[in-house]
Amino acid sequence: EVQLVESGGGLVQPGGSLRLSCVASGFTFSYSAMTWVRQAPGKGLEWVSTISSGGHYTDYADSVKGRFTISRDNAENTLYLQLNSLKIEDTAMYYCARDRSALDRGQGTQVTVSP
16 A cells, blocks of 8 residues: 655745655655646646656756755655745645555645745
């Protein structure tokens, strides 16, 4: 059974930073590209970033490019998302998943950016 457990969210002021983590189990993590998506209140899922299985290739939504950094530790079965220069519009529930459909996403971790 695929399990993805996100953590690291919280309340932060605009311009602040957070580091999200996602611990994976139930599949061969090192063989799988991984993705972060988010869902703001009242909105649909929004793709944020994807990283290749080996971590050499990354892709970002224009809205987060230059501010967020995706990374992974295949030895620890863990995916990360470093969030810098946070904006109010980054407020959302953040999920990790194996692809953009996010059908197997975890319970999510809440990021709230507020003055």
